[in-house]
Amino acid sequence: MASSTGERVVVIGGGATGALVAVRLAERGFTVSVIEKAAVGNGSSSRSNAGIRAQFGVEETITGMMYSEWWYERFHDILKTPAEQRQPVIQQNGYLFLYEDPAQAAPAWKPALRASAAQAWQRALGYAETQRRIGLPVEVLEPGDVTRRWPHIEPSRLIGATFCPTDGFLYPHVIYGEGMRRARELGVEVLTQTEMLGARLRGGRITSIETTQGEIVADWFVNATNAWAPRVSAHLGGLPLAISPVKRYLYHLRIQRPIMSAEDWERQPMTIYGLGAGRGALSRPDGPLLVLAWAHETPPEPEFTDADQDRIDPPFNHENGLENFGYATLAEVEAFAPQLANAGGLVATTSGFYGATPDANPLIGFDSHQANLLHAAGFSGHGLMHAPITALLVEALLAGDVTQGSVQLPAPFEQHSIDLAAFAPDRDFGSSAHEAMVL
Ligand SMILES: Cc1cc2nc3c(=O)[nH]c(=O)nc-3n(C[C@H](O)[C@H](O)[C@H](O)COP(=O)(O)OP(=O)(O)OC[C@H]3O[C@@H](n4cnc5c(N)ncnc54)[C@H](O)[C@@H]3O)c2cc1C
Structure with a gap:
């Protein structure tokens, strides 16, 4: 698993997920490019009802959303937003x-x-x-x-x-707008009007992707395209995704x-x-x-x-x-x-x-066909609230911070860990824990 800095990651998809994933990976020392086929926010991130809640049924989701609420409360401090640009990002009406x-x-x-x-x-x-x-x-x-x-x-x-x-709602344009600003500040290359079209594959890995702006070589590829993710996975030689x-x-x-x-x-x-x-x-x-x-x-x-x-x-x-x-x-x-x-x-x-999955939980994890492809998609109507914990899990997977299939959360949630099996992209949906609190 990658732990050295400087490894190249391409994040495909310029929504809330892509933005927050890019920030975390850049902070961790990865060299990151985001490619977005249209403008930032072209997908569901700008069309959302933007609710955030930790009132769920599956324990991984409850824990993850408690972290997300805590993280959004500190959004501008974490992203070092200049004082004059700070707009509300979360409204905790419950x-x-x-x-x-x-x-x-x-x-x-x-x-x-x-x-x-x-x-x-x-x-x-x-x-x-x-x-x-x-x-x-x-x-x-x-x-x-x-x-x-x-x-x-x-x-x-x-x-x-x-x-x-502590539940409430979010302001999506602030999440992806400010997320991409901070990503650029950290050196991330954000390429809009750049569509992923296909990939070169060798030995169960992706060596490069073909885009409308040319070829991009990287060590890791993150599929953050949510409702488009099955199509993107197929173009990358990845798993058929249940989204x-x-x-x-x-x-x-x-x-x-x-x-x-x-x-x-x-x-x-x-x-x-x-x-x-x-x-x-x-x-x-x-x-x-x-x-x-x-x-x-x-x-x-x-x-x-x-x-x-x-x-x-x-x-x-x-x-x-x-x-x-x-x-x-x-x-x-x-x-x-x-x-x-x-x-x-x-x-x-x-x-x-x-991007709906059979058990209403997302797919976050490595692809079993292409070893350097990671999916972060299938949020089943909850992707904005998931974005901070998704970014944390993607970073943990790429940097190797996973112990026995679990990721321990940072302080003040260090007593909690998330079992990645709940989000495995190729899990058996016949026996996986189904989220019943879906809206
Ligand atoms: C009506 C509605 C209500 C919702 N309510 C809530 C809610 O209350 N709370 C909540 O948390 N979530 C809610 N959601 C879901 C939430 O909006 C999404 O889960 C979230 O925005 C997904 O973000 P994302 O960044 O993963 O994907 P998106 O924002 O969809 O971004 C994916 C991006 O990938 C790009 N892309 C696709 N294919 C390619 C390619 N080949 N090459 C390059 N780029 C590509 C697209 O252009 C798009 O910009 C709602 C969604 C809808 C539609």
Whole structure:
């Protein structure tokens, strides 16, 4: 494994992952180039809902996200951002997961839906215990507590809620913009409008890659292209990656009738309106807007184009009458927070691609076909929050800081380590730990 400085690494992909990976590797003494086929932020990083939370179910993810939250709190100090350029990068309003009382919420529900809602609450209580044991300050709330803190939420259909105040949301353009600034400052060559087209291979290794700007020779190659990663891996002679590019939509509601003070508006948590089968609509404030989303079934689009990222299919377009997914999402919110949902109207639909894996955990690790290729992709809708821990794991893998398959985190998390098997790119998805807290 590499430990000497000066070895050359090419990071393919100029999003949040590529930026933070480049910074860490350059700090560690690697000679780094980032290649991005369009402009920095061309992919999902600029189309995201940008939530960050440590309320997950898989222990590796809980630990990793606690580290990421801690890291984003110190973002500008770590990246040595000049004082006059410091903009907010994280807003810790918390994540509030609301759980329904199957008996109260919808008496007309089929038994399977009720069972799923009941199971979601039981699972949440178990997760809260695990999260607290690991050190996350998560609270379990009674319906009355929820309404006292957030009066716009109706208690009647709730069985309870969990809230973690260190969760919140991120400002993606600051992550990749400032990340690339710091990378350049550390000597990283950031090549935009430079697309990876193919590779020269010898003896189970990549010797160089072919790009639209010519050949690049390096010792290591990092695939940080998320939804594009299976295509990129195929061009590099790498593994077939279990990542499906799936469309995901966001709805933007403009408030016409204020229902709370400006300060309370700004402090609203990312709120998830019910979990279990078919549930999981969410909202969060974004300046004067409320952003809404809800999981939906859309077929994978393995050959999507850059333009497809912003293509709004008719059933998902809020301008397409009331019979579309945007208004269905709004109705979900209305069931829990009628005042909020009725305070304004939908004004925009936006979209991008998730790089979804079968167990909703990313692929971070070496390729088993090409020994000097490392994947950091398949974030399943969580890549911005993962970026700091991803960068740490990529550095550990390339620099050889892995002991018996685990990476020990730095202070103040030195009592935690991450078992890389949870993220192995060729893991058996039939038996891997599935992340159930997916939104
Ligand atoms: C609607 C939506 C909501 C989301 N909500 C959240 C959320 O709440 N929280 C969260 O953490 N995450 C969320 N995500 C996911 C998150 O945005 C992504 O996981 C994250 O941005 C991935 O970053 P990345 O740098 O790995 O990939 P990307 O930002 O997609 O960057 C990959 C880059 O690779 C480049 N590239 C591709 N092929 C090549 C090539 N051959 N040569 C050179 N360059 C290439 C692309 O141009 C692109 O710029 C959401 C995503 C969407 C779409």
